[in-house]
Amino acid sequence: MHFLEKYKASILLVLLTALYFYFAYFLERTSYWSFAALWISLFTASYFLYRDKQEDAAFLTAAAVLFRLAFLFALPNLSQDFYRFIWDGRMLAQGYNPYLSLPQTFIEQHEYPIAQAVELYEGMGSLNGSHYTNYPPINQLCFWIASTLSGTSILGAVGIMRALIILADIGIIIYGKKILQDLQMPKSQIYWYALNPFVIIELTGNLHFEPVMLFFMVASIYYLLKNKWLLSAFLLAASVAVKLIPLLFLPLFLPYFLNAEKHWKTGLLKTIGYTGMVLLSTLLFFIPFIDGAFIANYSNSVGLWFRNFEFNASLYYIARAIGYWFRGYNEIAIIGKIMPVLALLFLGYLTFRKQGKDPQYLLVSMLFGLSFYYFTSTTVHPWYVATPLILTVFTRYTFPIVWSAVLILSYQAYANTPWQEHLWIIALEYLLLFGYLIYELRTVKGGHLFSK
Template sequence: MVFLIYSCCFAALLLIYRSSNGRINWLGVFVAGLFLRLLMFNSTPQWSEDYARFLWDGELVRIHQNPYLEMPSDWMETHAQDSTDYLESLYGLMNSPNYYSVYPPTNQLLFVVASYLSKQNVLNGINWLRILLILSEVGVFILLWKLLRGNSKLILYWFNPFVILELSGNLHFEGLVLLALLLSLWAYKKQQFLASGSFWSLAVGLKILPLMLLPSFLGTKQIRKSLGFWIGGIIVFGICFLPLVLNNSWISLLTSLELYQGKFEFNASVYYLLREVGFWIKGYNTIATLTKILSAITLVGISYISWKKKAESMGQLAEIWVLIYLIYLLLQPIIHPWYIIPAFGLSLLTNMKSMVFWTFSAVLSYHAYSQVDFIENPWVLFLEYLILGIGLTWDFKKENFNLKPIH
């Protein structure tokens, strides 16, 4: 039933997009999309409990505690005297009480803002997180409108039920990452390389994943030779991650990232296929070995794309970034659906269509949430990636993924 309703919403999106030829009342589009996001107010995310960890980390910082030094389960034992009803409520909602925080300091700053404004109320905290994310989406709308020069493709983002669900609904911060990356592209287009490097580092500071875009800069002549880009990038990167020096907080962050990378599996594609081969050959789950091999292949693929497709314009750089994200998303063992939002937003600046397909099919990954112990159905996964495969085939057929050097 959920998928049927979602499909109807997506069909409405495509209908609006297809009928938007000619002059578009962008103010009306903006207000309508904003209204859809505001409908989420006073609602609690149903498909993700990450918000509880966001507010937990923010509350610890607010009371002058370091969220990286102790797992929530340990903190509850060692700081019983500092606990409050608010923290106990968040702890009960949390899905990661036995793991160190994986969120960079820049993200933590936003958590602190929401926690401070929550006034010790979980629903208030949720709504303040939502306000921050909706404000970032307003920024994304403005930037895409400017970069697309009023192209109707903006509708595919602004009315996309997947985007609305994951950002305003489930409260994930990939929208802020997309905003920072779009600002980097905007600055690059304006030849403001200091700002471009700064905004890219800000994206890394929000979610470490955009660090994988680094090779694309080395393959772009203007950026590679721009001292301003690297100065801006290094300074902002240092500011974003400097707090990790306190009490060696970086050790806990790396520990959680390594554990996250080598233990968890969800919504994967290529990894699941290779895992079955591993079961057949070894008789057990070879995740420890597979993740290392696939990470190495990902690095090689990213490097190859970055050097083969040498960007000479903003659109070409955006295309390389989408390809880099695509390589990563197809090869990793855990792909939460909201991971694709930055790639989807960036793809609107290119001729690629496959990420639009994925915003439709990615919701199928939530089928596991309706099962006991979150067991994934391989046929549902097959359908999700079949739809993506159709989109990729379309793109390859249209030669949008042409790997010949761009002149």
Template sequence: MFNWSATRFLQLLALLLSALAYGALAYVTPRTQFGQLLGLLAVAFGLYIYLLKTRLPLRAGLLAALLLRLLWLLALPGLSDDYHRFRWDGLLVAQGVNPFQYRPDEVLANPVKARVTPSDSTISQQSTFKQQLPAAVNQQLEILYPKLNSPHYYSVYPPVCQAAFGLASGIFPTNERSAVLVLRLLVLLAEAGSAALLLALLRVFGQTLDRALWYLLNPLVVVELTGNLHFEAFVICFTLLALWLLVRGQRYWSAGALGLAVGTKLLPLLMLPLLVRRLGWQQFARYSAVTGLVVALLFLPLFSLDLLRNINSSLTLYFSKFEFNASVYYVVRAIGYHLTGYNEIAIIGPALARTTAALALLLAWREKAAIWATLPRTLLFTLTIYYFLAIVVHPWYLAPLVALSVFTTYRFALVWSGMVVLSYAAYQTSAYLENPWLLALEYSTVVGVLVWELASKYQLETKNKE
């Protein structure tokens, strides 16, 4: 009895210390203070590991996951300035202005903008008319513009995100903290959905329910999704919903859920090749058609020829200009520098994207057991390949890996979720200079754990065959 009480007491103490760490991260830790950020997250991860090792009871863990997220309720995001662009796009959406048509510098230069609406006859025929934005909105845009990290680029946020931005800015067009609160409540709602779906899927797959805490208590997930308002929370929720509906045999509803995931971020498209063998070609074609239809309907209110052109422009820039916390790309870039004397990102970026697509198709084709229970594992490795070959890997990108690892025996994603904080060292100065030694430490640790896990699994399978 004493040991049980001692363990519970230490778990309670660990949760209280976690709350103190999160409170400091939420309210007194700008991303420029890398030492403070690293120390607090190290404490949070250490306590997270302790809670998992000592088997924190599920109910206590679920309550703690909620309370630790509620700590951020009144905080402004301190580790990401993306929320300024969220408000910018939201202000335009709330006024009926298509955020995909105009760059912020264009809007600021001429606040009289066009409202685009489909005509009754056809989607491709649209009427455009000039509309003067309200003075209060123009004033907010003037305030926001200097805070934007990409004022010369078109928006890259799909329609589900834009709907959330428009809702928050529509309700609170001039109140930054209140608009952020609305977005955070939406993220919390998505996280609650993910919690319920994790438990439901674990139950269906015959796995222990406390595995859900690996995701729900993960510091990266808490800090980056609830804290910094990244919409991977919606991607995870809709993707889990799609998987749960597939397991239940509700394929068309599942396709709709996957369409919502793609309408939040395009990355869930990588799940489609993994469904071919599970559904068969005929059912797969129908599933893909429904998914595509849902995505098209989501984009419909924002559709224009400019939309296609500007999204293509944004994607081209993404794969040929931006770089952050990459691994394979930085090695190939160094080779390119040695051979040509130039940064060959315009060639390397698209080439790595094509390689990712080819490897994803190969993985889907070579998968041994194409059943629903193995889908999370295969999707985990598909996304891992994507991130290893990506030229931009922001910390919050890894949240889906943490969610998928819940259903597997692999822990490299949990290790990566802890090591990726090293990438924040780049924000210590306004020049955003990355530390190659820290990046080497991050990726060598992650790759080392992954190789060890794969080798251990191979040895176990070989032993079982004998």
């Protein structure tokens, strides 16, 4: 027992590394029960590692990097999006605008503008290949870097993209600790994100670029707290240029600046300046790609998520069931337009409810505003939860950690060929999440959002 106690952290480190290695190179996503058992084991071991070493920042940082490096030479086994990433990157490297053409068109016409075009198209699938790309410019830059440096090696491109994601996560740890220090909160809370198995598997393992987006967003928050709002606005625009989702946060800066300034007119002018800087900088990132067909292609691609796709939804599935009951068919064309309006109304409520007394009000508002948006969305892919997860690090709430754990239930759809959701499993996922969320809303003191 003395031996186990003395070397517990080292044993957990070796065990977790081995489990991640197995996940990366041997797990089939259709083997759901093996996947679920591995997922539970990873979360359990990670919790004990964090609890044992939470005061040893160097150890936990090294562990977080080591676990990510276990995936370095593995092709993603839960997502095929990386084939489209490489397609876009190679198109850009060949001088093509990736927003103006469909992979499907080239394949049908037997034109192959890039190396391994057929292999990449078959890998991404006809659904992905028949739609215009919706990845913003800095995301495209990452694809271009990977494709340029890797030549014609698909595995090489995957390795370079994964290295970029790991570097972004290291940046998140650095800036996250700075924010926690400024907020006088335990700096170890950044490891709720950095050691979370969901983050390591879905983002590093499956090459979703949320860490790059979140690095810019976290850096933006840090410089905002330091009153360097122009730099903060530019970094937030860079975050938008990786994934569009941070645009939702713009209204929430109004109460922050109104509270930060002595006069409301100054606060209002600073809000307008900050928002304008974000939008102008975002536009500058897009300018190299803008042409006659760009706006139509890009808006149509983004709009598909509201009109066509359904996955792992919560409140939307309830609304859809009501639509079936009254109308007898899927009302996604109508409900998919109503749900974003509800999310915007909730953001308006957060904006005008009251002025925050400190920076945590902004962070809590961002957390709940985005969470409500996902609760009303038609599609909630697992990697979307990374943003609520990093935001919760800077608050007194922890429900996104529970969310990241119960996400395993949504993966059950991939055990079926073709994939198919079982709604009772999705219902269980959200019952667990909403049950814990209600508990936190009733018990968290000084949570700012709903406190008197």
